[in-house]
Amino acid sequence: MSKEKVLITSALPYANGPIHLGHLSGAYLPADIYVRYKRLNGDDVLYICGSDEHGVPITITADKEGVSPQVIIDRYHEANKKAFDKFGMSFDNYSRTSLPIHHETAKEFFLEFFNRGLFVEKKSNQFYDEKAKMFLPDRYVEGTCPSCGNEQARSDECENCGSLYDPSELKNPKSKVSGETPVLKETTHYFFPLGNYQPALEKYVNEMNEKYCWKDNVLQYCRSWFKEGLKDRAITRDLDWGVKVPVDSAAGKVIYVWFEAVLGYISSTKEYSQLKNDPELWRKYWQDTSTKYIAFIGKDNVVFHTIIFPAILMAWNEGEREKYCLPQNVPANEFLNFEGKKFSKSRGWGIDVEEFLNIFPADPLRYTLAANLPEKSDTDFYWKEFQLRNNSELADILGNFINRTFTFVHKHFDGRVPIRGKLDKIDEDMLEEISEYPKRVSDLFERFRIKDGVNEIMNLARDGNKYFNDSEPWITVKSNKEKCATTLNVCLLAIYTLAELFYPVIPFSSEKIFKMLNSKPVAWKESGKSFLKEGHQINSAKILFPKIEDEVIEDQISKLGNADTEKEKKVDELISYDDFMKTKLKVAEVIAAEKIAKSKKLMKLKVLLDDGERQVVAGIAEHYNPEDLAGKKVVVVANLQPAKLMGEESQGMILAVDKEAGGLQVIVVDDSVKIGTRVK
Numbered sequence: 001m002s003k004e005k006v007l008i009t010s011a012l013p014y015a016n017g018p019i020h021l022g023h024l025s026g027a028y029l030p031a032d033i034y035v036r037y038k039r040l041n042g043d044d045v046l047y048i049c050g051s052d053e054h055g056v057p058i059t060i061t062a063d064k065e066g067v068s069p070q071v072i073i074d075r076y077h078e079a080n081k082k083a084f085d086k087f088g089m090s091f092d093n094y095s096r097t098s099l100p101i102h103h104e105t106a107k108e109f110f111l112e113f114f115n116r117g118l119f120v121e122k123k124s125n126q127f128y129d130e131k132a133k134m135f136l137p138d139r140y141v142e143g144t145c146p147s148c149g150n151e152q153a154r155s156d157e158c159e160n161c162g163s164l165y166d167p168s169e170l171k172n173p174k175s176k177v178s179g180e181t182p183v184l185k186e187t188t189h190y191f192f193p194l195g196n197y198q199p200a201l202e203k204y205v206n207e208m209n210e211k212y213c214w215k216d217n218v219l220q221y222c223r224s225w226f227k228e229g230l231k232d233r234a235i236t237r238d239l240d241w242g243v244k245v246p247v248d249s250a251a252g253k254v255i256y257v258w259f260e261a262v263l264g265y266i267s268s269t270k271e272y273s274q275l276k277n278d279p280e281l282w283r284k285y286w287q288d289t290s291t292k293y294i295a296f297i298g299k300d301n302v303v304f305h306t307i308i309f310p311a312i313l314m315a316w317n318e319g320e321r322e323k324y325c326l327p328q329n330v331p332a333n334e335f336l337n338f339e340g341k342k343f344s345k346s347r348g349w350g351i352d353v354e355e356f357l358n359i360f361p362a363d364p365l366r367y368t369l370a371a372n373l374p375e376k377s378d379t380d381f382y383w384k385e386f387q388l389r390n391n392s393e394l395a396d397i398l399g400n401f402i403n404r405t406f407t408f409v410h411k412h413f414d415g416r417v418p419i420r421g422k423l424d425k426i427d428e429d430m431l432e433e434i435s436e437y438p439k440r441v442s443d444l445f446e447r448f449r450i451k452d453g454v455n456e457i458m459n460l461a462r463d464g465n466k467y468f469n470d471s472e473p474w475i476t477v478k479s480n481k482e483k484c485a486t487t488l489n490v491c492l493l494a495i496y497t498l499a500e501l502f503y504p505v506i507p508f509s510s511e512k513i514f515k516m517l518n519s520k521p522v523a524w525k526e527s528g529k530s531f532l533k534e535g536h537q538i539n540s541a542k543i544l545f546p547k548i549e550d551e552v553i554e555d556q557i558s559k560l561g562n563a564d565t566e567k568e569k570k571v572d573e574l575i576s577y578d579d580f581m582k583t584k585l586k587v588a589e590v591i592a593a594e595k596i597a598k599s600k601k602l603m604k605l606k607v608l609l610d611d612g613e614r615q616v617v618a619g620i621a622e623h624y625n626p627e628d629l630a631g632k633k634v635v636v637v638a639n640l641q642p643a644k645l646m647g648e649e650s651q652g653m654i655l656a657v658d659k660e661a662g663g664l665q666v667i668v669v670d671d672s673v674k675i676g677t678r679v680k
């Protein structure tokens with residue numbers, strides 16, 4: 001296969017909080033594995049990322065802490081960059097959208113479209129805080145939803161019931177900035193005519209899918225958007241923080257973050273070019289039709305990378321200037337959950353990357369996440385699985401195979417690669433197997449089946465152990481040393497190949513293995529064939545994957561917070577109001593009560609309802625004396641089918657609750673309530 005020029009981007013993480021394991025599984029680890037593989041494959045690879053540093057949530061965090069937005073983005077840009085480094089992310093450039101180079105790029109796109117008359121100007125009413133003298137973005141206004149009465153509804157949207165409404169319909173609006181009641185004021189915004197690009201976008205998605213086989217989940221998202229019909233989208237905001245709209249008539253407005261953030265990939269590449277002292281280098285990737293552009297993202301970003309970003313680039317490409325290439329594939333992943341539930345910082349559910357890597361090395365985490373990527377559906381991180389993957393796979397399969405081979409070579413062959421003698425069937429089979437792995441794995445990686453590729457690589461280590469066992473070098477070392485030498489020669493080839501194939505997945509360990517082999521990676525295609533020369537001196541073996549003890553894992557599990565989500569609290573089946581009203585609960589007065597002779601628990605009560613007297617049998621004799629109840633007003637299920645208890649007929653049921661300290665309490669209402677009143 002000829003050398004490819006590949007541009008790879010991972011979704012820009014939002015600089016408003018620390019990244020967690022779910023982020024890694026979505027847009028970062030699969031991209032890094034692909035990138036590292038492509039580099040070994042000899043392709044011309046550029047891997048771009050950076051922090052997304054604009055938008056309202058950042059200004060809200062800043063307001064809450066009483067600091068400037070710059071403080072927030074500096075904090076999380078640095079923290080996330082450091083966490084990515086520690087995790088072994090091999091970005092060629094990690095930029096930030098607050099840099100002047102990004103502002104220039106975003107303004108250039110805006111002006112190009114503005115000057116061509118592409119934008120539609122629309123007037124709308126928006127909340128304005130007269131005290132703070134500012135227009136209030138959606139999230140800065142709180143009020144009561146006109147549909148469901150939720151008191152934390154936003155200016156034009158209620159997250160509780162999903163209603164969309166005009167801001168004028170919101171009840172009791174309050175500004176989150178000053179606490180004052182905001183007024184509605186007219187403002188003008190520029191809209192990008194996304195709807196006009198729908199036919200071209202559908203054609204683009206279908207063509208890319210036919211040629212490059214997009215993932216089903218990604219196609220489904222796109223098609224559901226197309227089905228609903230794409231609408232014009234406002235691309236300006238009345239806000240301070242962000243890229244200023246570069247036209248005089250729009251003072252006080254910034255470019256809406258969804259429009260400019262995706263352009264961050266381009267500006268990050270420009271920054272990379274400047275750092276390389278080759279300012280035009282970025283064009284070689286972005287403005288060359290031979291570029292294969294792959295955008296790695298999580299499922300929450302699909303619309304931005306398959307519809308909005310391509311539409312922006314299409315609109316640009318309709319002009320007279322150098323044209324951009326569009327994503328060839330967008331292999332979006334689903335979500336990773338944590339121990340069966342969604343990550344939630346506020347509930348202490350899940351773990352930040354930095355925190356994790358302060359306790360454990362990166363490779364076992366990379367391997368665990370890679371072996372279980374949410375490629376087709378959501379998956380889970382479990383502490384126990386992490387321990388198992390480290391102890392039973394990395395240590396017991398891969399580490400053990402390497403260790404036993406090295407020990408043998410040092411003990412019996414002076415630490416030099418033994419001579420490969422006459423090959424038996426078992427050796428020939430193993431050599432063939434080894435030589436086939438690189439192609440097998442690259443076929444999977446090329447189709448973005450990263451998880452399958454990773455699991456396949458571990459199979460080579462399994463094959464290695466089996467070959468070692470079946471060849472019984474501990475016997476042949478005494479009976480047939482030439483045969484023993486051949487076995488270990490083949491085992492070292494398998495290890496050399498494993499070091500190469502595992503390099504994209506567990507790069508830190510792979511480097512150690514190469515060091516132990518006293519060697520370096522080769523071209524991916526050569527791996528499995530080329531070999532260390534006979535007599536080549538290898539270094540001593542190191543422990544690659546220390547076992548993780550139970551206590552260490554239990555300790556982490558015990559730190560988990562309470563992640564009961566709203567949804568889980570509602571596990572009880574819901575009934576309708578009509579269902580509830582089928583049960584006639586009425587207030588009744590107890591006229592007389594007596595214990596049933598043959599029963600310890602039962603008491604016979606005479607109660608008065610609006611339709612007359614009835615007899616009710618209740619299991620309360622252990623908790624009440626009959627005289628305690630006479631004259632009390634209780635709640636009775638009035639339309640319960642009659643039943644016989646200990647020979648006595650019961651024409652209803654008395655409501656009671658368990659007491660915390662044990663015992664029962666009959667529900668009693670006070671005297672002011674009339675007999676027969678319906679409880680509802």
Ligand SMILES: [Zn+2]
Pocket residue numbers: 145146147148149150153158159160161162163
């Ligand atoms: Zn609502």
